[in-house]
Amino acid sequence: MYIHQLRNWPQFQWDNDVITSLLAEVRHRQGRLLGRMEGLGFHLQEEATLQTLTLDVLKSSEIEGEVLNPDQVRSSIARRLGMDIAGLVPADRNVEGVVEMMLDATQRYSATLTQDRLFGWHAALFPTGHSGIHKIVVGGWRNNVKEDPMQVVSGPMGRETVHFQAPDSDRLQHEINAFLKWLNSPEKIDPVLKAAIAHLWFVTIHPFDDGNGRIARALADMLLARADESNKRFYSMSMQIRAERKTYYDILEETQKGTLNITEWLQWFLACLNRAIAATDNTLAAVMRKAKFRERPATQTINDRQKLMLNKLLDGFEGKLISSKWAKITKVSQDTAVRDIQDLIERGLLIREDAGGRSTSYILKEE
Structure with missing residues (x-):
């Protein structure tokens, strides 16, 4: 039995005593990082945001086994943000689509999430209406029959492991309506916790033929931007999830087969986010190094x-x-x-x- 089949779905619970201290640690680390970045000036913040968003797009796609061209991703983001950087290159349509979704999520983080906005993200991910060699529904929910359920699987054909099975397609509109009503409601819980729950909830519904994981991570990024109250991004959750990909899939599978007490999922998400924020030291060091190099007088006339x-x-x-x-x-x-x-x-x-x-x-x- 999966959690979406439980009688009280989707009434999630968690152990506040366990979560409160972890959340406080994450919020403290977020605050310190944002304070440091505010002291760096506009151009360094812009460079750090470009670096972080590039990592976000690359790593979220890598989690799904898709390797994008870093120069194309960086160029697409810089163009859309109106940044003047040297060496911009044209980007493929699939790169432009992932970038479009990520920037809509993070730059318009306070905008209401609607069904049409989700359809727009999905259409951006799959501009040709195909996922690999398979034609998929774009601009609408999946419509698979009960005899062919949406299953998340891995392993060789014929010996696949079923990690979990999503709700039948005739339930999707009801499920999405409930999800959007919750997500767009005034904050009753901390937006960082909301990011963790939204990620899990959306993956559980799995409303599209493909792209559910990337959209779930974009939703988490949107809510983390709300938590920061800033469209500037200085840490990459997707980069950290990519580094912990096996654990990520394991905890998702365990949670799908568990109860509506999602304490363990929230613990993992908060700990992963904490590690993502800690990892920004490397990103910031690279940004500072580049800034210091570019400030040298000899670079001004090249x-x-x-x-x-x-x-x-x-x-x-x-x-x-x-x-x-x-x-x-x-x-x-x-x-x-x-x-x-x-x-x-x-x-x-x-x-x-x-x-x-x-x-x-x-x-x-x-x-």
Whole structure:
């Protein structure tokens, strides 16, 4: 029996004595982080938000086994937020769709969540009306028959493990109506707890043919933005869930097969959120490093190609940077690439790497 089949569904309960101290710790950590960010100034906040939203989109898709192009995600977010950054690249339609959903959730966090808004998110995720090779219902709830229930499964075909079974499709409109009425009601509980419950509740209903997990995480992000009372995002819950993906699926499955006492789910969610906020130290360190580098006088008059490549190095360039890679990425001749690199060396921004080999490679010169 699954929780949505229980007589008192969806009257969730939890142990306040257990949850209160965890929630207080999370709220304290959130407050400290937001206080630190307010002291950094607008441009650093903007950079941190771009970094965090990029991670959110990438990691939420990775949880579902979909790997997106980081440059496309970053470019799509920057364009939509009106940010002026070097090296913007065109983004595929599926990237634009995930970004559109995430930004609508986090930038319009105080807007009422409606059925049409959910349909819009789903349509953005699946612009072609297909999930892989399968045609799906877009702009409406799934309509599977009772003989073919919506099951969340894993494992090879023929030997799948059923993690849980969602409500039959003839119940969906009633279930969604109850969910939206609760979510849009004035806050009776802390919005961080509301984020945890909304995530679980939406996953349980599983109203769409596909994309339910990503939409559930977008809903959680929307409610966490409400908790912060800010559309600037400085921590990524999806990045932390991706790091703990097995535990995430295990606790969801256990909760689906348990009772309406969801204390253990809330404990895990709050602890995961706490770890997500703690992990921002790495994000902020990278943002500060980039800001410090860009403030150097020698960076003020460099060309767009050089800005692009320095940004890639600051973001963590994959592999060795050699002149042929520079030429390929910036779409210039080898001679132009060498001149660009030599200019940055003379400015004290790049140095040749000591490591030997046939091709000379280059790294940032830190102050």
